[in-house]
Amino acid sequence: xxxxxxxxxxxxxxxxxxxxxxxxxxxxxxxxxxxxxxxxxxxxxxxxxxxxxxxxxxxxxxxxxxxxxxxxxxxxxxxxxxxxxxxxxxxxxxxxxxxxxxxxxxxxxxxxxxxxxxxxxxxxxxxxxxxxxxxxxxxxxxxxxxxxxxxxxxxxxxxxxxxxxxxxxxxxxxxxxxxxxxxxxxxxxxxxxxxxxxxxxxxxxxxxxxxxxxxxxxxxxxxxxxxxxxxxxxxxxxxxxx
Numbered sequence: 001x002x003x004x005x006x007x008x009x010x011x012x013x014x015x016x017x018x019x020x021x022x023x024x025x026x027x028x029x030x031x032x033x034x035x036x037x038x039x040x041x042x043x044x045x046x047x048x049x050x051x052x053x054x055x056x057x058x059x060x061x062x063x064x065x066x067x068x069x070x071x072x073x074x075x076x077x078x079x080x081x082x083x084x085x086x087x088x089x090x091x092x093x094x095x096x097x098x099x100x101x102x103x104x105x106x107x108x109x110x111x112x113x114x115x116x117x118x119x120x121x122x123x124x125x126x127x128x129x130x131x132x133x134x135x136x137x138x139x140x141x142x143x144x145x146x147x148x149x150x151x152x153x154x155x156x157x158x159x160x161x162x163x164x165x166x167x168x169x170x171x172x173x174x175x176x177x178x179x180x181x182x183x184x185x186x187x188x189x190x191x192x193x194x195x196x197x198x199x200x201x202x203x204x205x206x207x208x209x210x211x212x213x214x215x216x217x218x219x220x221x222x223x224x225x226x227x228x229x230x231x232x233x234x235x236x237x238x239x240x241x242x
Contacts, residue, residue: 050108
């Protein structure tokens with residue numbers, strides 16, 4: 001929405017299956033910048049776009065799916081020197097970082113290739129906010145991973161002993177034990193959604209049991225070990241559902 005005196009007016013109208021977020025101003029205040037998503041699930045097109053204040057003369061600064069992350073759309077900041085600051089990762093195996101790409105503040109036309117500003121931020125940087133002179137940037141960089149630990153209850157004389165049950169850094173939460181206590185069912189976030197897996201204390205590598213388009217949580221084994229009960233929910237990593 002825009003504003004003309006006391007009368008707001010619509011600037012951008014998302015189409016079916018589209019989402020718009022992270023809206024900001026150009027350095028001179030004559031253009032807007034935002035992120036638009038088109039399509040559903042992991043194949044969605046996600047791009048940084050600009051437009052004039054009436055919604056016209058749109059440009060695509062960058063098309064990059066990882067502009068959508070675990071917390072939604074990347075934040076944006078358009079600096080006084082023309083650089084657009086955002087967060088993304090270059091491949092599924094790398095971490096999120098702050099990146100910069102330069103675009104003309106008057107036309108929205110990109111004139112440089114993206115380049116990294118930070119290295120190894122682990123989780124998606126957020127709340128990007130630049131100083132007026134464009135020389136300093138403040139942002140939130142969260143560093144956390146909920147991993148599974150296994151504790152030995154038979155070492156009371158030596159204190160409680162524990163060790164990591166999973167060697168990877170994916171967020172994981174325990175579920176239920178197998179009936180012979182040889183393995184643990186657990187839920188784990190694996191980049192694109194929550195899955196259910198099983199791991200033995202000495203195996204190291206989990207066995208993936210359930211994954212797909214939805215999220216899967218809370219594995220509970222039946223008393224006779226014949227059934228595994230779990231819950232299923234929509235995958236909110238889908239940009240179209242934001």
